[in-house]
Amino acid sequence: MGERQHGDSLRIERQENCVTLVLNRPDKLNPLDRHTVAHLLETVKALELDRTVHTVVLTGAGRAFSAGGDLDGYVSLYQDPPAFRFFLENFHALLAFMEGSSKIYIAAINGACVAGGLELLLACDVVIAAESAKIGDGHLNFGQLPGAGGSQRLPRAIGALRAKHLMLTGDMWTARQALDAGLVSEVVADDALLERCTALAALIATRSPANLQGAKDLVNESHRGSLEDGLLFELQYVHRYATTVPDATEGLIAFREKRKPIYGKP
Missing domain, CATH: 1.10.12 (Lyase 2-enoyl-coa Hydratase; Chain  A, domain 2)
Known part of the structure; x- marks a missing residue:
């Protein structure tokens, strides 16, 4: 398997027709800050041009998929409206690009998946969650609102009432609760997560x-x-x-x- 670093926040691994993108700031629970979002957007655009890649697996290093945005960074970002607008547009572009991509995006939810992490999940085609994963919105816990499409994709995925409940309460669902709600495709044992995603990617690669x-x-x-x-x-x-x-x-x-x-x- 080939491997290289992409900045400090993203690790890229290659195995046959599948590329795995690993959010790689485990000490911060893999925040989706403006630099990481920009790196992801640049990377998925490059992958789109590679005809040998059929599937892309997204996961996080350590104990989280992604706990969301960089809350400390938002304080200064909010003081610069053009910069904040650019960040939001980049995030929107990333998720729209994934949805429209010819590649199949598989989210491997390995731990906490909150706020921006949930918005990233919602743009994927298949979502496999580890048994210990916890999934929620969490924006309102800190006076925020979902700004990368979460308010629009979440109700389409699980219905308006469940979406509002998840957003308004800040509840964290277990993997099984998320499965029951239709937010994830499958739940597997923690130590089987990446193996299952790799096997699924191999199966998908046999399709036209x-x-x-x-x-x-x-x-x-x-x-x-x-x-x-x-x-x-x-x-x-x-x-x-x-x-x-x-x-x-x-x-x-x-x-x-x-x-x-x-x-x-x-």
Whole structure:
């Protein structure tokens, strides 16, 4: 496995078709400050150009995925409105880029996941949580509001009532509670978290890259408009995919010939 440092806040590891991004300030519970967000945005943009990468796993070093923003840093950042606006726009751009990416983003929630950490989770395609993970919003505990899309993505993920409850109370959910609410996809033993994510990434890598992009696009569209709009989008998207992307026909022929499909590159 290859490994390199990206600044002080992000560690990047590579294994075959999967890249793992590790938030790497465990002494501060991996804050998503403006430098880390900028590093993440730069990194995911670079990964998008790498056709050999199919999946990206996001996790945190130490005992937290991410406990959120840098609260001490916000004090000075709030005194510089243009700088704060730039930070918010970068954070929004990062999460929007992940959602629209052709890569599949897997969040490996290894501990505390709060505030900005929750907003990062919500932009991922699959969320696997360790049994001991704790997940919450927490912004209102410190007089803050979610500013990286949390107020919009959270109710879409778990419903308005549950979202408001989580935001207004500052409750920290166990991994099992988050699973029951639909906030995570799966819960595994702490020592099996990265192994499970790696195995899932390997499985996903066997799919057609165009198929992966299509699945993401279709599900993401379901949150954007009315049911009628979404159904029309699906009809048009699937028609174009099946009639213009060779992978669609290749999958059927491979099934008929009882062999593994040979998919094209994205």
